[in-house]
Amino acid sequence: MKNSLAKARPLPSITLDDVGGIPEEMKEEIFQTLAILKDPERSEKIGIKPPKGILLYGPPGTGKTLLAQAIAKEMNASFFSTSGSAFNEMYVGVGASRVRSLFQNARKQSPAVVFIDEVDALAGKRKPQGGGDESEKTLTELLVQLDGGHSNDGILFIAATNRKDMLDEAFLRPGRVDFSFNVPLPDTKGRREIIDIHTRGKKLASNVVASFDTLADSTSGFSGAELSSLFETASRRAVRNGQDMIEKSDLDFALDRTILGSTSRTLKDP
Ligand code: ATP
Numbered sequence: 001m002k003n004s005l006a007k008a009r010p011l012p013s014i015t016l017d018d019v020g021g022i023p024e025e026m027k028e029e030i031f032q033t034l035a036i037l038k039d040p041e042r043s044e045k046i047g048i049k050p051p052k053g054i055l056l057y058g059p060p061g062t063g064k065t066l067l068a069q070a071i072a073k074e075m076n077a078s079f080f081s082t083s084g085s086a087f088n089e090m091y092v093g094v095g096a097s098r099v100r101s102l103f104q105n106a107r108k109q110s111p112a113v114v115f116i117d118e119v120d121a122l123a124g125k126r127k128p129q130g131g132g133d134e135s136e137k138t139l140t141e142l143l144v145q146l147d148g149g150h151s152n153d154g155i156l157f158i159a160a161t162n163r164k165d166m167l168d169e170a171f172l173r174p175g176r177v178d179f180s181f182n183v184p185l186p187d188t189k190g191r192r193e194i195i196d197i198h199t200r201g202k203k204l205a206s207n208v209v210a211s212f213d214t215l216a217d218s219t220s221g222f223s224g225a226e227l228s229s230l231f232e233t234a235s236r237r238a239v240r241n242g243q244d245m246i247e248k249s250d251l252d253f254a255l256d257r258t259i260l261g262s263t264s265r266t267l268k269d270p
Contacts, residue, residue, distance in 0.1 A: 021190020061225025
């Protein structure tokens with residue numbers, strides 16, 4: 001596991017066009033941030049410091065990891081990806097040394113994005129009296145690494161969480177986390193975009209395509225991950241039945257499956 005933390009992962013060719021349902025203002029801010037990151041010299045001339053850290057927060061399956069990958073791809077950066085829980089170690093100093101080597105390796109391969117999912121497991125609120133336990137030492141090392149880098153050293157730190165409220169305030173300070181973006185569950189328009197993304201290149205019966213507006217309307221509360229899995233399930237069923245395209249019955253089957261899989265949801269009548 002130590003080695004996997006230290007290595008950059010090859011990235012699939014994802015761009016921001018592969019992420020649907022992102023609010024317009026957020027997209028605009030991401031494009032501005034990317035322009036600064038891609039041309040740090042110009043930004044410095046103008047007097048803008050490139051951001052060092054971005055926080056993406058929101059419910060599970062809304063595309064936070066996808067967005068981090070797309071940002072790295074747009075920056076042409078190496079992608080170091082791990083989860084906050086990978087630093088939870090009972091042995092003295094191990095968590096902190098993992099944080100150190102993650103950033104050291106990223107600096108060697110800059111430009112690089114260091115992505116930490118479930119960052120609340122690493123940067124949760126510290127006890128007010130300061131317990132000084134291992135997890136606090138690991139967080140302190142993360143803060144040291146975030147403070148230690150220069151704003152133009154080619155490292156962008158991206159953290160993701162479902163629980164922003166759990167994060168330590170020191171971690172959220174500007175200069176460590178410069179932007180926080182809420183990545184919400186998609187609205188109807190967003191769901192329609194995500195349906196288009198996940199049906200690109202798929203062979204679909206015409207009544208399936210004709211049902212997309214209704215589908216977007218009726219799937220309130222679905223995340224991008226659930227919409228993606230809907231079309232995966234429908235595609236697998238079509239293959240299993242020896243069809244050469246996805247039929248409406250495959251989609252209906254997949255919808256039933258997804259709804260049954262979620263105890264808290266019923267389809268909204270459009
Ligand atoms: P978690 O909080 O559970 O880590 P996440 O927000 O990081 O989830 P992702 O891992 O990015 O969610 O999403 C899982 C998959 O779901 C993606 O690889 C993609 O196929 C699909 N998906 C999720 N959100 C979107 C979106 N906004 N647009 C397109 N596809 C999406």
